[in-house]
Amino acid sequence: MSAVPGTSLESHLRGRLEDKPLLLMTHLVVGYPSLEANWTMLEAMDAAGVDLVELQLPFSEPIADGPAFVKANHDAIEAGMGWEVYFDFAARAAARFSFPIVFMGYYNSVFQMGAQRYCARLAEAGMKGFILPDLPLEEASQLTALAREHDLSPVFIMSPTNSQERLNEIGRQASGFVYCTARRGVTGRKTDLSQGVAEFMQRCRTATPVPLGLGFGIRTAADVRNVRGLADIAIVGTAGLDAWQELGEEGYRLFMKGLVAETC
Amino acid sequence: MPEVLHETLAELRDAFDDARRDPSFWNSYVALMANYAGRPTPVTYCDNLTRRFGGARIYVKREDLNHTGAHKANNVMGQGLLVQRMGKRRVIAETGAGQHGVATATMAARLGLECTIYMGAEDVERQHPNVFWMRQLGAEVVAVTDGTRTLKDAINAALRDWADSMADTHYVLGTVCGPHPFPELVTYFQTIIGYEARRQMLEVAGTLPSRVYACVGGGSNASGIFTGFLDDPAVELVGVEAAGKGIATGQHAARLAGGQGRTGVAQGYKTVFLQNEEGLMRDTHSVAAGLDYIGVGPMLAHLHQQGRVRFESATDAEVVDALRVTMRSEGIIPALESAHAFAGAFREASGLSSDDTILINQSGRGDKDIFTVADALGDEGWVDFIRHKAEGYAR
Numbered sequence: 040m041s042a043v044p045g046t047s048l049e050s051h052l053r054g055r056l057e058d059k060p061l062l063l064m065t066h067l068v069v070g071y072p073s074l075e076a077n078w079t080m081l082e083a084m085d086a087a088g089v090d091l092v093e094l095q096l097p098f099s100e101p102i103a104d105g106p107a108f109v110k111a112n113h114d115a116i117e118a119g120m121g122w123e124v125y126f127d128f129a130a131r132a133a134a135r136f137s138f139p140i141v142f143m144g145y146y147n148s149v150f151q152m153g154a155q156r157y158c159a160r161l162a163e164a165g166m167k168g169f170i171l172p173d174l175p176l177e178e179a180s181q182l183t184a185l186a187r188e189h190d191l192s193p194v195f196i197m198s199p200t201n202s203q204e205r206l207n208e209i210g211r212q213a214s215g216f217v218y219c220t221a222r223r224g225v226t227g228r229k230t231d232l233s234q235g236v237a238e239f240m241q242r243c244r245t246a247t248p249v250p251l252g253l254g255f256g257i258r259t260a261a262d263v264r265n266v267r268g269l270a271d272i273a274i275v276g277t278a279g280l281d282a283w284q285e286l287g288e289e290g291y292r293l294f295m296k297g298l299v300a301e302t303c
Numbered sequence: 304m305p306e307v308l309h310e311t312l313a314e315l316r317d318a319f320d321d322a323r324r325d326p327s328f329w330n331s332y333v334a335l336m337a338n339y340a341g342r343p344t345p346v347t348y349c350d351n352l353t354r355r356f357g358g359a360r361i362y363v364k365r366e367d368l369n370h371t372g373a374h375k376a377n378n379v380m381g382q383g384l385l386v387q388r389m390g391k392r393r394v395i396a397e398t399g400a401g402q403h404g405v406a407t408a409t410m411a412a413r414l415g416l417e418c419t420i421y422m423g424a425e426d427v428e429r430q431h432p433n434v435f436w437m438r439q440l441g442a443e444v445v446a447v448t449d450g451t452r453t454l455k456d457a458i459n460a461a462l463r464d465w466a467d468s469m470a471d472t473h474y475v476l477g478t479v480c481g482p483h484p485f486p487e488l489v490t491y492f493q494t495i496i497g498y499e500a501r502r503q504m505l506e507v508a509g510t511l512p513s514r515v516y517a518c519v520g521g522g523s524n525a526s527g528i529f530t531g532f533l534d535d536p537a538v539e540l541v542g543v544e545a546a547g548k549g550i551a552t553g554q555h556a557a558r559l560a561g562g563q564g565r566t567g568v569a570q571g572y573k574t575v576f577l578q579n580e581e582g583l584m585r586d587t588h589s590v591a592a593g594l595d596y597i598g599v600g601p602m603l604a605h606l607h608q609q610g611r612v613r614f615e616s617a618t619d620a621e622v623v624d625a626l627r628v629t630m631r632s633e634g635i636i637p638a639l640e641s642a643h644a645f646a647g648a649f650r651e652a653s654g655l656s657s658d659d660t661i662l663i664n665q666s667g668r669g670d671k672d673i674f675t676v677a678d679a680l681g682d683e684g685w686v687d688f689i690r691h692k693a694e695g696y697a698r
């Protein structure tokens with residue numbers, strides 16, 4: 040039973056969790072290094088059997104991101120990335136691939152678009168939810184209500200710095216899944232999963248019945264294996280982009296396969 | 304604001320609320336500023352400027368005489384007292400002109416704290432004297448190379464540091480922007496300017512000013528001096544933003560005066576930003592690094608909307624002119640940021656009568672701008688000096 044009555048994203052995730060112990064969510068910054076490269080990445084994710092994908096809309100002030108994604112955001116903007124291109128890309132991806140797609144980006148994009156229009160565009164594109172790392176719970180109520188009308192899941196974030204009281208508050212509003220950050224700081228840097236993460240995930244588990252994703256610093260297949268038993272979804276972000284840049288297209292395919300192999 | 308900072312901001316709010324409720328806190332702050340920073344700073348009557356423009360009598364509030372040469376020290380020493388209350392051992396800060404960075408490094412040295420300053424790479428270039436002093440004071444200065452390499456990028460970098468280091472680190476935000484409680488907290492400490500100035504105008508000029516001028520970057524010196532006069536409806540408050548190369552060129556930082564700003568949410572707060580229709584922040588420009596910023600304090604945006612504060616702008620060229628006039632007429636050297644307030648006031652002084660008085664907030668002194676000003680004035684002697692110095696080092 041979920042805190043906020045059933046969104047299709049949550050039931051989809053629960054369905055898959057009946058077949059395997061852990062799901063994998065991967066990420067890309069739309070427009071970086073190019074839309075063509077992004078499409079090839081999605082094909083690789085699909086072929087590997089990734090369960091869920093976040094598509095990041097670039098923003099000029101990405102305060103929750105580390106150096107690799109900061110550069111990706113800025114370069115994509117420089118290359119002319121905008122709403123039309125983003126939603127066109129997302130719609131094509133949602134039509135072509137079977138994994139659900141969620142929006143990831145910063146709140147100013149939503150604010151400028153208007154909450155109503157934002158939700159409508161996500162739904163039209165066939166997306167299932169959104170992650171807005173700079174939008175606190177208390178500012179999200181209007182957007183959350185509109186999201187529900189469009190069967191979109193607002194995905195909230197839980198942080199190890201949160202008090203149990205705060206985790207419970209977030210847990211009560213949670214839908215789809217919760218994005219638990221394995222450590223403090225921003226995206227990119229590696230995380231030592233033996234350092235208090237199990238205890239943190241336990242605190243998150245008591246705060247909400249919705250599936251829990253664990254991200255920030257999950258970089259290798261071995262990391263994904265270690266997420267088993269800690270969370271329902273392993274989230275790999277920066278390491279995917281690094282793999283693309285360091286290993287090339289074929290290496291990226293193998294990297295994705297290697298990650299997925301640890302979830303079965 | 305990222306969730307990871309939720310408890311940290313709550314901790315800061317609590318420390319600030321406790322301090323504010325403590326009747327001895329404000330007095331201890333004023334005493335600290337008196338014996339460490341040289342406050343109160345004077346209000347100076349400028350007879351030569353007054354005669355030159357032939358209108359209102361011109362007074363200047365001298366934040367340039369505050370320790371470290373700008374109003375920034377007020378906020379920094381106040382936050383230093385909060386750091387002591389919270390028991391943290393390290394401070395970080397962003398800086399544009401370097402004044403806030405120098406003030407923070409000073410405070411850290413005095414209170415025995417570790418200190419890291421984030422500064423846009425472009426500002427590291429143009430405000431190098433302050434980089435030198437920050438390092439001499441024991442601070443680590445990090446040049447921020449992403450984005451537009453100016454103040455906004457330095458704020459992002461400081462926020463990212465804080466998202467990791469908050470357990471033992473306080474972020475000394477330098478202006479009235481960013482997440483709650485910073486706008487309120489920074490305004491609280493900067494109101495010392497307005498309280499002093501109001502009393503001093505009554506003493507020195509025998510009357511409240513008809514108009515008060517302040518330059519507006521993030522808006523801390525303006526918020527500080529304006530707050531002293533908010534309850535005096537006859538006192539007109541004028542904020543002067545950076546028109547850079549001219550509003551029409553798009554190369555400026557005039558969020559309110561330019562009419563090109565739009566409400567948005569970024570860097571943890573909601574205000575009027577210079578951004579495009581899709582919410583991407585624009586590249587700003589000003590000869591003054593401290594005004595070269597996308598956003599403006601939410602309280603000032605609100606006072607603008609209410610019509611309580613009028614917003615004007617001054618171009619780089621007008622500012623350099625105003626600086627030259629002020630130096631030659633009064634022997635006062637305003638910072639390029641502050642010179643925006645002078646330029647705004649000079650434009651209007653002659654339209655007022657000699658019964659009127661105007662008060663200009665000189666937020667800081669211009670020593671730090673020596674390279675930029677020398678270039679703007681085409682000073683041959685200075686260029687020769689630098690050339691010789693460089694040759695000396697090359698040998």
Ligand SMILES: Cc1ncc(COP(=O)(O)O)c(C=O)c1O
Nearest residue numbers: 402520521522523524593666667
């Ligand atoms: C001398 C001086 N004046 C003004 C400013 C602008 O800041 P604010 O608008 O917060 O007073 C700065 C910022 O660096 C400064 O150094």
